[in-house]
Amino acid sequence: MSNITDQIEEIKTLISSNSKTNQSLGYSTLLHLQEQSSDSPSIQALAQSSRHLIALIVSDIHDEDEEIAAQALKCLGFMIYHPCLVATIPAEDGRLVLESLAKLITFTKMKSVCNLGVWCISTQQFDATLLAAFFDTLLQAVVHALDNPIGSLSTTFEAMQAVAKLASNLSEMMRESSHLWTPPIYRRLLSIDKRERDMSERCLLKIRSTILPPPISLSKAIIQDMRKKLLTGMKDFLDKGMKVQTVMAWGWFICFLGSDALKNRHLVNDMLKVPEQTFSDYNPQVQIASLVAWEGLIDALVHPQILACNKNATLKNEIQQLQTSPGKSSELQLNGFSKSLKLIMTPLIGIISSKCDVSVHFSCLNTWRYLLHKLDTSVNSPSVMKVVLDPMFQAIFKIGAGSKSIWRLWDLCLDLLDDCTSANCSDLNSNSKDQDLSLFKTDTDNSVYGAICHLLSYPFILFSCSQKDLTLWIASDSLKESFVSSERKLEQAFEVWKSLYGSVSATCFKSSATNTFGGDLCAMLNWCFDENGSMFQSKSELGLCYKDLVPACLSFSSKVVECILKQKLTSDTSSCGSGKECVGVCNRFSGINNILEFSSRVMKFLYINMGTEPTVGLVSSRVFSALLCFISCLHLKQDILSFFEIISCPLLQWLSQEEIQDESARDQLGILWAECLNCLQRSQPPLTFDSSFLKFQACLLERTLGHPNTSISDPTITFWNSTYGKQIKLEYPQNLLHVLDKLSRNGRINLYNRSKSFLATCCKLGNNTAPQSCKVTATQNRSSKRVELMESMIGKFNQKDKPPPHPKRKRLELTEHQKEVRQAQQGRQRDCCGHGPGIRTYTSLDFSQGNEDSQESQDIRDSEAILEMLRRVA
Structure with missing residues (x-):
C-alpha cells in the first residue's frame, strides 16, 4: 500500500511539472497504474487521490499538445468509469468534468482529442441527477460531434455511443429533445459509406424504445427532411440498384412519421413508391428486407393513440345506431382505420399467396405476427378480424400439403395462433344485437366447433398415429424430425394449447348456460387413446422406435389433464356463484364423465410406463394433485358415484403398487385416497354403506386396509370403523375376509x-x-x-x-x-x-x-x- 501511495505522489509531481516530457511520463505511468489496478489497495489509493488528480487532469485536457491532452483524457475516462473511483468524486468536481468535456468537444480542432472527449461521455458512470443538471450542455456537445465537422468516422461512432448512454440514463429528456439529435443519425442511413449506415442502424435499434412512438417534434423534423432531400436520396439509391439499403432506410423514415402519417397522405403516397418497387423484386433478400421495413408502416399506422380512438369510435358507432340520426365522425374514423389495415395487409396476402422462397413466407408471417401484437385486444373486433385474420387464414389454407416446407410453416402458424389467442379478449356486450356467439355453440353440426376440438386433439393424434401412417412416416424419417421439433418446444406447445383451450372454453361459457366444451374435447381424446393408441400401448412399435418421445407424451398428457380439470372447476364454480359445493354434474350434459374417462386413461398410461420412465413419478404427482382438487369439490351423490365408477380401475392399479419410488407421487396418492374416502362420507344425499356398496368397494378396500403405506391404510381403517364397522348386518365379500380377520384380531377394525x-x-x-x-x-x-x-x-x-x-x-x-x-x-x-x-x-x-x-x-x-x-x- 505504501509503495502505491508513493507511486501516486510521484505521478502527481510529474503531472504538475512544466516539462512536457515529465507530464507525458506522468500520464503514461498513471494510465499503466490504472490498467494494473485490479486489487483493492490500488483502487483505494487512487480513490484517496482522485480529487487532486482530477483537478490536474481537467486542466491538461485543454492542453495544446495533442499527446498530453489525449493522455489526460484516457486517464480521466478511467476515473469517471470505474464505480469505486466515480463514487468518490464530489459533485463540484463532477460538474467541472462535464463542463470541461462539453467545452472541449465543441471547440477543439484535434480529431483524436474530440474523439476521446466524446468517448468519456459515452463511458461515464455519473449519477443521473448530475447528468440532468448539465443535460443541455452535454446534448449540445454530442449533437456537435454527430454533425462531425472534423470528418472523423470514429468521432461519429463515439457520438452515437454517447447518445445511447444518455438515452439509458435520461430517457424522458432524450425523448423530448429527439428532434435535435435523431436527424443526424437517420440521415446517415442513406450514406454511401456502409460503415456509417451500419452504425446508424445499430444506434437506432438501441434507442428504439426511447423515440417510438415518435413525439410530434420528431415527426415534423423528418417530414421536412423527407421533402428536402430524403425522398430524392432514396430514389438515387434505387437507381443505383441499392434496393435493400433503400427499403431498410424507408422503414425507419416511415416509422418516424408516427401519427402525422395520416395527416400527410400525399407524402406517404410518394414514400410508398419505394416498397412498391422492392416488393415486386424477385430477389428473396430484397423481399425479406421489404417485409421487415413494412413493420415501420405498422408502427406509423397502428399505435396506442390510434387504437384508443378506434375503440371509442366503435363504441360511439354502436350508440349512434340506436339513434334516429347517427353521426358520421365515428364512422369516418372506423373507415380510416380499416383502410390503413387493408393497406398493411395487401402485400402480406400477395406474398403468402404467391410461390415465393420459404424464407420469404416465414418473414411474411413474422410481419403479420408483429401486426397482431400491435393490434393487441383490438384484434377481437369483428371489423379487424375481417381484414386482418380471415384473408391470411384463407391464403395459408390454400397452400398445398405437398410443399416440403409445410410442416415448418404450420409450426409457425401455431406460434401465430398463440399470439392471437394470448391477447386478452375484450368484454362482450350482451346487449349488442350484432354479436353472434354461435361459433362456439356446442352443436354437433357446428363445423367450427368440431374443428377446434380436432385442433386441440392434434398432439394426441400425432402421438397415437395409426400403423399405416407409422410405416410411411418411419420410411420417410419425417416423423422423428417432427417429434424432435415438438419435444424441443414442448413447453411452448402446451402454452399454446392451454391458451387456446382457455379462450374457447371461456367463450363457450359465456354463450351457453352449460359449458360442455371440455367434455366434448375429452370424448375426442378418449377416442385417440382407444382407436389409435400406438404410443399409449406398452411395447408398441412407435414407442420402441422413439423411446425419447414417451416422456414428452407423458408430460403433455398430464398437463392437459390438469388444465381441463382446473377449467372445469372454474367454470362450474362461476356458473353457480355460491362456492365450490356447486361443482359437479348439475345435469347429464356437463361432460364430466368424458373428462373423468380421459383422466382414467392418462392414469393407466402413466402406470404402464412407471417402471421404464423415471419422470413418471413427478408427472403422476401432478395428475394426483389435480384429481385431489377436483374431488374435494364434489358433494352430490351422483358425482361421487360417477367418479368412483370411472377412476376405480386405474386407482386400484396404483394402490396395488406398494413400491412407488417417487416420494411426491407416493404422498399425493395417499392424500388423494384419503380425500376419496372423505368424499364418500360427505355425500349428499348420504350413501348407504351396505353389503352391495361394500361389494363395489371390495377390491379397493382389500388393497388399502392392509397397505404397507400408513398414509393409505390408516385413513382406510378409520373410514371402515366409521362406516361399515357400525353395520350390524353385513355380508363380507370373499376377497376381504383374510384382511378383515387379521385386522380384527389385532383390534384395529370393528366387526x-x-x-x-x-x-x-x-x-x-x-x-x-x-x-x-x-x-x-x-x-x-x-x-x-x-x-x-x-x-x-x-x-x-x-x-x-x-x-x-x-x-x-x-x-x-x-x-x-x-x-x-x-x-x-x-x-x-x-x-x-x-x-x-x-x-x-x-x-x-x-x-x-x-x-x-x-x-x-x-x-x-x-x-x-x-x-x-x-x-x-x-
Whole structure:
C-alpha cells in the first residue's frame, strides 16, 4: 500500500511539472497504474487521490499538445468509469468534468482529442441527477460531434455511443429533445459509406424504445427532411440498384412519421413508391428486407393513440345506431382505420399467396405476427378480424400439403395462433344485437366447433398415429424430425394449447348456460387413446422406435389433464356463484364423465410406463394433485358415484403398487385416497354403506386396509370403523375376509357381526336352501376364524374365471403345515385340525407362514377380470 501511495505522489509531481516530457511520463505511468489496478489497495489509493488528480487532469485536457491532452483524457475516462473511483468524486468536481468535456468537444480542432472527449461521455458512470443538471450542455456537445465537422468516422461512432448512454440514463429528456439529435443519425442511413449506415442502424435499434412512438417534434423534423432531400436520396439509391439499403432506410423514415402519417397522405403516397418497387423484386433478400421495413408502416399506422380512438369510435358507432340520426365522425374514423389495415395487409396476402422462397413466407408471417401484437385486444373486433385474420387464414389454407416446407410453416402458424389467442379478449356486450356467439355453440353440426376440438386433439393424434401412417412416416424419417421439433418446444406447445383451450372454453361459457366444451374435447381424446393408441400401448412399435418421445407424451398428457380439470372447476364454480359445493354434474350434459374417462386413461398410461420412465413419478404427482382438487369439490351423490365408477380401475392399479419410488407421487396418492374416502362420507344425499356398496368397494378396500403405506391404510381403517364397522348386518365379500380377520384380531377394525347373534344368523343361513357364497363360523381357537365355501362355489373357483398365475412368479417351497393347509383349501384331504374338504382355515400361523404363496391369487393381473370374478363369487 505504501509503495502505491508513493507511486501516486510521484505521478502527481510529474503531472504538475512544466516539462512536457515529465507530464507525458506522468500520464503514461498513471494510465499503466490504472490498467494494473485490479486489487483493492490500488483502487483505494487512487480513490484517496482522485480529487487532486482530477483537478490536474481537467486542466491538461485543454492542453495544446495533442499527446498530453489525449493522455489526460484516457486517464480521466478511467476515473469517471470505474464505480469505486466515480463514487468518490464530489459533485463540484463532477460538474467541472462535464463542463470541461462539453467545452472541449465543441471547440477543439484535434480529431483524436474530440474523439476521446466524446468517448468519456459515452463511458461515464455519473449519477443521473448530475447528468440532468448539465443535460443541455452535454446534448449540445454530442449533437456537435454527430454533425462531425472534423470528418472523423470514429468521432461519429463515439457520438452515437454517447447518445445511447444518455438515452439509458435520461430517457424522458432524450425523448423530448429527439428532434435535435435523431436527424443526424437517420440521415446517415442513406450514406454511401456502409460503415456509417451500419452504425446508424445499430444506434437506432438501441434507442428504439426511447423515440417510438415518435413525439410530434420528431415527426415534423423528418417530414421536412423527407421533402428536402430524403425522398430524392432514396430514389438515387434505387437507381443505383441499392434496393435493400433503400427499403431498410424507408422503414425507419416511415416509422418516424408516427401519427402525422395520416395527416400527410400525399407524402406517404410518394414514400410508398419505394416498397412498391422492392416488393415486386424477385430477389428473396430484397423481399425479406421489404417485409421487415413494412413493420415501420405498422408502427406509423397502428399505435396506442390510434387504437384508443378506434375503440371509442366503435363504441360511439354502436350508440349512434340506436339513434334516429347517427353521426358520421365515428364512422369516418372506423373507415380510416380499416383502410390503413387493408393497406398493411395487401402485400402480406400477395406474398403468402404467391410461390415465393420459404424464407420469404416465414418473414411474411413474422410481419403479420408483429401486426397482431400491435393490434393487441383490438384484434377481437369483428371489423379487424375481417381484414386482418380471415384473408391470411384463407391464403395459408390454400397452400398445398405437398410443399416440403409445410410442416415448418404450420409450426409457425401455431406460434401465430398463440399470439392471437394470448391477447386478452375484450368484454362482450350482451346487449349488442350484432354479436353472434354461435361459433362456439356446442352443436354437433357446428363445423367450427368440431374443428377446434380436432385442433386441440392434434398432439394426441400425432402421438397415437395409426400403423399405416407409422410405416410411411418411419420410411420417410419425417416423423422423428417432427417429434424432435415438438419435444424441443414442448413447453411452448402446451402454452399454446392451454391458451387456446382457455379462450374457447371461456367463450363457450359465456354463450351457453352449460359449458360442455371440455367434455366434448375429452370424448375426442378418449377416442385417440382407444382407436389409435400406438404410443399409449406398452411395447408398441412407435414407442420402441422413439423411446425419447414417451416422456414428452407423458408430460403433455398430464398437463392437459390438469388444465381441463382446473377449467372445469372454474367454470362450474362461476356458473353457480355460491362456492365450490356447486361443482359437479348439475345435469347429464356437463361432460364430466368424458373428462373423468380421459383422466382414467392418462392414469393407466402413466402406470404402464412407471417402471421404464423415471419422470413418471413427478408427472403422476401432478395428475394426483389435480384429481385431489377436483374431488374435494364434489358433494352430490351422483358425482361421487360417477367418479368412483370411472377412476376405480386405474386407482386400484396404483394402490396395488406398494413400491412407488417417487416420494411426491407416493404422498399425493395417499392424500388423494384419503380425500376419496372423505368424499364418500360427505355425500349428499348420504350413501348407504351396505353389503352391495361394500361389494363395489371390495377390491379397493382389500388393497388399502392392509397397505404397507400408513398414509393409505390408516385413513382406510378409520373410514371402515366409521362406516361399515357400525353395520350390524353385513355380508363380507370373499376377497376381504383374510384382511378383515387379521385386522380384527389385532383390534384395529370393528366387526359387529362377530357377535353370537351374528354367528347364529350365519348358522341359520347355512341351513337355508338359497344359494350362498360363504359361511363364517367360529373355531375353538380364539385367534382363528373358519370360512366354509359352499360346494356350488368350489367348482367356480376351478373354472376359467380363476385369474391366471403371474408368469414371473416364483413358486416357493412349502412347509409340511403349509402343504396341509393348501390341500385343505383345495378340498383334497383333512388338515391338521381335522377340517374336511372345502374348508379353509386362517390362523395367525397360517398368515405368517403361508402368506407368500397364498398371495399369488391376490396379485393384480387383470383388474377388470378379477373384479368381475369376485363379484360372482361373493
